[in-house]
Amino acid sequence: xxxxxxxxxxxxxxxxxxxxxxxxxxxxxxxxxxxxxxxxxxxxxxxxxxxxxxxxxxxxxxxxxxxxxxxxxxxxxxxxxxxxxxxxxxxxxxxxxxxxxxxxxxxxxxxxxxxxxxxxxxxxxxxxxxxxxxxxxxxxxxxxxxxxxxxxxxxxxxxxxxxxxxxxxxxxxxxxxxxxxxxxxxxxxxxxxxxxxxxxxxxxxxxxxxxxxxxxxxxxxxxxxxxxxxxxxxxxxxxxxxxxxxxxxxxxxxxxxxxxxxxxxxxxxxxxxxxxxxxxxxxxxxxxxxxxxxxxxxxxxxxxxxxxxxxxxxx
Amino acid sequence: xxxxxxxxxxxxxxxxxxxxxxxxxxxxxxxxxxxxxxxxxxxxxxxxxxxxxxxxxxxxxxxxxxxxxxxxxxxxxxxxxxxxxxxxxxxxxxxxxxxxxxxxxxxxxxxxxxxxxxxxxxxxxxxxxxxxxxxxxxxxxxxxxxxxxxxxxxxxxxxxxxxxxxxxxxxxxxxxxxxxxxxxxxxxxxxxxxxxxxxxxxxxxxxxxxxxxxxxxxxxxxxxxxxxxxxxxxxxxxxxxxxxxxxxxxxxxxxxxxxxxxxxxxxxxxxxxxxxxxxxxxxxxxxxxxxxxxxxxxxxxxxxxxxxxxxxxx
Numbered sequence: 001x002x003x004x005x006x007x008x009x010x011x012x013x014x015x016x017x018x019x020x021x022x023x024x025x026x027x028x029x030x031x032x033x034x035x036x037x038x039x040x041x042x043x044x045x046x047x048x049x050x051x052x053x054x055x056x057x058x059x060x061x062x063x064x065x066x067x068x069x070x071x072x073x074x075x076x077x078x079x080x081x082x083x084x085x086x087x088x089x090x091x092x093x094x095x096x097x098x099x100x101x102x103x104x105x106x107x108x109x110x111x112x113x114x115x116x117x118x119x120x121x122x123x124x125x126x127x128x129x130x131x132x133x134x135x136x137x138x139x140x141x142x143x144x145x146x147x148x149x150x151x152x153x154x155x156x157x158x159x160x161x162x163x164x165x166x167x168x169x170x171x172x173x174x175x176x177x178x179x180x181x182x183x184x185x186x187x188x189x190x191x192x193x194x195x196x197x198x199x200x201x202x203x204x205x206x207x208x209x210x211x212x213x214x215x216x217x218x219x220x221x222x223x224x225x226x227x228x229x230x231x232x233x234x235x236x237x238x239x240x241x242x243x244x245x246x247x248x249x250x251x252x253x254x255x256x257x258x259x260x261x262x263x264x265x266x267x268x269x270x271x272x273x274x275x276x277x278x279x280x281x282x283x284x285x286x287x288x289x290x291x292x293x294x295x296x297x298x299x300x301x302x303x304x305x306x307x308x309x310x311x312x313x314x315x
Numbered sequence: 316x317x318x319x320x321x322x323x324x325x326x327x328x329x330x331x332x333x334x335x336x337x338x339x340x341x342x343x344x345x346x347x348x349x350x351x352x353x354x355x356x357x358x359x360x361x362x363x364x365x366x367x368x369x370x371x372x373x374x375x376x377x378x379x380x381x382x383x384x385x386x387x388x389x390x391x392x393x394x395x396x397x398x399x400x401x402x403x404x405x406x407x408x409x410x411x412x413x414x415x416x417x418x419x420x421x422x423x424x425x426x427x428x429x430x431x432x433x434x435x436x437x438x439x440x441x442x443x444x445x446x447x448x449x450x451x452x453x454x455x456x457x458x459x460x461x462x463x464x465x466x467x468x469x470x471x472x473x474x475x476x477x478x479x480x481x482x483x484x485x486x487x488x489x490x491x492x493x494x495x496x497x498x499x500x501x502x503x504x505x506x507x508x509x510x511x512x513x514x515x516x517x518x519x520x521x522x523x524x525x526x527x528x529x530x531x532x533x534x535x536x537x538x539x540x541x542x543x544x545x546x547x548x549x550x551x552x553x554x555x556x557x558x559x560x561x562x563x564x565x566x567x568x569x570x571x572x573x574x575x576x577x578x579x580x581x582x583x584x585x586x587x588x589x590x591x592x593x594x595x596x597x598x599x600x601x602x603x604x605x606x607x608x609x610x611x612x613x614x615x616x617x618x619x620x621x622x623x624x625x626x627x628x629x
Binding site for chain 1: 379387426432434435437441442443444445446448449450451452453477504531560563564567572573574603605606607608609610611613615616
């Protein structure tokens with residue numbers, strides 16, 4: 001029994017791992033020097049923000065839903081943190097809990113719309129995305145103010161021991177926590193049950209609505225946390241970033257990690273791998289020294305290609 | 316069938332909301348009632364209504380088309396490349412043919428990946444949209460080029476309240492109504508969206524119907540891109556972006572659902588019109604455009620909440 005369980009657990013990781021090896025080989029072929037560990041860490045650092053959002057997104061996708069409001073919530077965090085703190089560490093004591101609660105609140109809104117309002121997840125989260133965007137545009141009046149406090153800057157740009165980027169360490173710790181929650185706790189198993197068969201889950205006494213509500217709240221909180229790291233990276237509040245990029249890229253990472261829209265297939269270990277794949281993919285495109293436009297084209301084509309491979313492998 | 320398209324609760328409530336909004340804004344702002352603004356409103360609505368008409372097909376077969384924005388941007392970029400102040404009808408026709416071929420190509424790629432290779436519509440069309448964005452950026456880096464109204468006369472002629480794009484939109488709308496309501500392939504689209512298995516068992520070629528729906532979806536959003544370019548007068552690599560989600564919101568307001576097989580083209584057109592009227596009305600009353608997001612969200616929320624409640628009852 002144990003053997004079978006293990007096999008099924010690691011099988012979904014097979015295809016993403018192969019893709020990673022191929023991309024790494026391509027990088028080695030194009031520019032052997034960039035396989036240097038320091039460069040690889042740099043690569044991972046830039047995708048760790050997406051990776052943090054993808055943790056919450058994975059939980060959502062595992063229940064058979066999708067959360068498109070993650071990007072706007074992350075941007076909201078960036079803007080409010082810089083505006084409210086104005087570069088001082090002190091106010092973070094209340095800003096961080098406040099924003100985490102706000103993120104959970106938007107997640108709760110998503111969850112309520114989906115469970116009680118019977119609204120499709122994509123629709124509900126798009127509504128929330130629109131409202132959050134309106135909220136931060138009205139708040140900043142189109143002209144964001146302030147800078148990110150130094151302690152958060154440390155999270156985004158600091159290096160542990162002068163080498164290992166703090167952002168990656170943070171992402172790794174969060175991933176491991178999520179891994180434990182999903183694999184080892186009752187709640188984690190509930191997510192899978194609800195995703196695989198909502199009816200039998202509720203027949204066996206799982207309160208499906210509560211699980212879905214919590215999952216969307218987790219996704220909201222993850223977006224806020226990613227927003228803090230993003231703030232650490234950028235250092236100022238800005239409206240120049242495309243909010244939907246921070247919704248769609250984590251979703252792509254989740255899918256690249258082998259988690260499937262049908263629910264209950266895949267998991268955090270896949271998403272961790274997916275984050276690395278995404279980082280390498282973007283790095284590879286940079287290494288090819290192609291123009292911006294070709295990067296977009298290649299990104300689209302490569303992602304469709306990879307997902308197609310997964311599809312064929314699963315058949 | 317056509318009667319059912321026009322008389323259903325979504326269409327009635329959308330017309331009521333549009334009328335209410337029109338009367339309220341007209342009372343608050345004299346500028347809103349001026350014929351110039353009404354004409355402006357009509358021209359503004361054309362690209363979004365075309366995109367919504369396209370999105371209707373994607374949602375009818377239970378999918379979604381997120382490549383709308385990338386495709387529309389690409390078409391404006393191609394226009395800026397092919398047409399300049401000294402070009403004549405020949406260049407415009409070249410551009411039109413290019414745009415239509417490109418749209419069909421986008422639809423065919425989406426359709427093949429989704430219908431024949433079994434990929435998820437959401438992520439597939441997102442990726443083709445990214446590719447479209449790339450092509451647009453390859454052609455123009457920033458808003459540039461000059462496409463004068465006089466060159467694209469036969470597409471965008473305007474005089475007083477006569478707006479040629481609106482007439483093209485109405486013709487297309489009537490064709491879509493007829494197609495979806497009365498022809499065999501049109502009814503197949505509803506059948507496939509309603510229940511894929513049942514459609515398959517009934518002998519409907521499901522994959523090719525889905526494929527056709529995505530081609531039509533891209534075709535109409537491509538035509539929307541053409542009229543957007545005429546209105547814009549230049550090429551802009553990011554101008555299409557808002558149309559992706561706006562077209563989805565428009566058709567959802569019009570009574571469609573992601574489950575497929577539900578909703579009508581009438582609702583989609585009215586949904587598109589409502590979004591444009593909201594934007595215009597807020598501007599005319601002098602409310603910051605930033606509030607549009609919230610207003611759209613709240614209206615949308617009300618609509619889907621009522622929709623969800625009613626569907627559960629039925």
